[in-house]
Amino acid sequence: MDEVLEIFLEDCNDQLQLLEDALITMQNIDDPSKLSDDKESINTIFRAMHTIKGSAGMFGFFDIVTFAHAAEDLLDAAREDTITVSPDMLDLFLVSKDHLEKLIEAETNEQKLDDENVNIGIELLKKLHSFMPGHEDSKEEESKQEETVEKINEEKKKERVEDILKWHISIRFEKDFFTTGMSINSIFNFLNKMGTITTNTPILYNIPSIENLNPLTPYIGFELILEADVSKDEIEDVFEFVYDDVNLSILLFEDSDNFEDINTLIEIRQEEKLKQTLIDANFYPAQVFISTTQSEKNQKTVVTIPKDIEPEKEINIPQEQVQQKEPQETIQKESVKESQSEVPTTAKKKPASMLRVDSSKIDLLINYMSEIVIENSKILSLVEENANHGDTINNNNSDLEESAQKMRELLEFVRDGIMDIRMIQVGDSFNKFRRIVNDTSKKIGKDVEFVISGGDTELDKTVVERISDPLVHMLRNSIDHGVEIPQDRIAKGKPAKGRVDLRAYPDSGTIVIEIQDDGKGLDKERILAKAIENGQVQVGANLSDSQIYKLIFEAGLSTAEKVSDISGRGVGMDVVRRNIEDLRGTIDIESEIDVGSKIAIRLPLTLAVIDGFLVQVGETKYIIPLDSIQECIELTKKEQNSMKGNNFINLRGDMLPIMDVRKLLQEQQSNSQRENIVIVHFGEKMVGLLVDELLGEHQTVIKPLGPVFENIDGISGGSILGSGEIALIFDIARLIEKSI
């Protein structure tokens, strides 16, 4: 996609999110009669719609403009209190927001909307119009609704000639304008839709000769006369998207002999030839231009839109002139006020310290980092080799070793720094769920309070993206199957309003995300019975509560009495589990009948590089993530013998389950004299891994093994050792699960 389109899309998405948040805030106001009082939200929604409309117009996306325009009219009426806001209206706006999203997606992908959606759009437009005041003659409204902006304007032009204003628009460009990629012609086209450009005089006298031309600098300018029934604001809006890179002046032609503004413009432009050009092009008769000395005497409010609006400077209207030239002044004042109020809300003005970075650039850096880590490993192992051979160049060797160690430290810092760039707060993603929770609850008649906490917890960008769908699914489940309908809740002595919590917090090298509800909890008996029925569990198997709850992730295990289309037939949860496992995460469930349920997802912090401990198991080397290691124990022959046949050892009084990794991985029984146990933990669980040899710490880049190995449980990737050999990386979470 075009870079400019991408920015348009991102900006629209920002606006749409603001819009949605505000709508949901309004929906959560319990007393419907108070809705119209929430002016802040109404204004937010209005401005968002307005911004989208303006940007869309820039690209010629007229379908979006028409739609946004209708919504905007309604919102404007709400702002002015000519209509009252009702819950129905809010619902309509939410649906409209969805439709707008589809329109924007279609346009940015250069696709057409399918017939179904086109019809939806038409229906929505009808409904939006129906809320407008003075809407009696429905037939007339209907036919108007189906017209495009062009037709609407044409009619306006025919019907209300007296309302057409004549504007002089003077356009110059800042030096970076061309690099924005914005097409000036598209601006002209749009202005021609709003009205008619009766004159377009390109300003060429600033263009240097070809030898002296800097091709990327805009020297060209334009002087336009636009006849249209629009306000100055509406013309400014057309340029909103390139605001910072355009030097715009908008003057209103008036019947009176008042021409101070044009002289001010001449002064500001500082272009010798401008005056004559305007005369030649019939903008103004020669007489209106006063000589330079005279114009200095006039202290007038500047009509031009400066780059950074400084409010104090704007309100500079000398008192006498206010009385004499009222109509024009009021327009100026109004627009000054408007532009002042626009400043703090323009979403695209981001704080100066932020950078928008293409995430593929970060990925590239991470790849380089990975290579560097491998090379450094090589250096370290070469250094060790030298040390082992007892080289006579001992001094150099220890220096070398020191250097290599230092490198390693530095690499860690840089690596951490790069990984940190990819970290984003989960809150942004979580916020998007508000709408879904809202819609879902309303749809099935549940009353739910949705509380998000720990939104500032950070996770790798990819992980956040991939965890989104599973979370949504589980939230839907909580609302659908967890929280009871208000009557039932009251009967149980609970508050009618249910509560769903979504929280995130860090915990010893992992991030935990919890979804908790105070609903009816999971019915162990039913789940177990269903699983036995499905053949997933043997009769008489002794499962812990935790294991029984986990059965809900097996395919086909929905115990819901009727299948609602919300969370379905029990097909979803196994996909959810798969998605989380792919992220090397685990899921745990706690539940109590009539009290509620809690699902906890644990995710590792980073994806690409981990510190590990190298061990030998049979013929292969394996790596255990350092984070998960509790301690290492060497088993003496005696201990080995006493252990024979048991799956656990006595660790300082506690029973520690043991996993013979060699057997698990079908390695030959090694002849190694030594056996070692590496005690690992994941969350609260611990297990001892029986391995042959301990080989030491090893910082490692996790490389995927590839699709051929995707079904292996217990191995999460590979790492290239300094020697070029490959070591396999244990998936501790999976191993621990297997051991229980």
Next chain:
Amino acid sequence: MENVNIDNHDETLLEESSAGKQYFFFKAGGDIYAIEAQYVNEMLEYQHITKVPMMPNYIKGVTNIRGDILAVVDLLERFELGTTEISKKTALVIVNDIALIIDEVYEVNIIADEDIKASLDFGFKIKQRFITNMARYTSRDVEEYIAILNCEEILNIKELSQIKDLS
């Protein structure tokens, strides 16, 4: 043997002559086979392979190719004709990011279209679905028909990724 890179984007090499396409010829288990050259990323000397547990027998493990981890398949075992004996001539052929163990590299050459026959009438040592066509090939003065391999079937990820049943 040096690493021989067949650059898939090298137009001059892969230009289809009016006669036929380019193929890569090699030996596995005593028989000669061919693969369309455009599917072959690279050939290299046999090197260390790290075993990966719980996989079917013909998946020998993984190997390190310039920092990337690639799965390794013993072609002969995939054909269920035994296990490749590792010798000095043993090589790895990279197809679709998977390394195949073969006995010996022969050459890259063109097979004329008229020399390609549909494979119905021949008796096969290997599963028919692994073969696209037969081709007439002369090597060392011996003319024979050899199998042009169907890499999609041989390297079908769904099959390859099945965990070995622990019975």
Next chain:
Amino acid sequence: MNLTVEHDITIYEAEALQTLFSEFLLKADDVITLDMSNVEKIDMVGIQLLLSLTISVKNSNKKIQFINISEEILHEIKTSNTHISLAIETNAND
């Protein structure tokens, strides 16, 4: 003297074209024809470039004409109303 432009005339080709045009102008005859048959796209950077070229041509008392302009290119140029300065003839209907 005839010059055929082989590419589009947009921001991407602008710097190269500026150099090309400058050099061409130095050795050109009094009448220059710029063949635009291979030009598929043009933007304001391109239009400004052509305007600059036209200005330079006039300043050195030579003449320039643009020929074989496609419909799309013509449309772009007309939308910005620069066809007059580029001495590009258009149909009366447009």
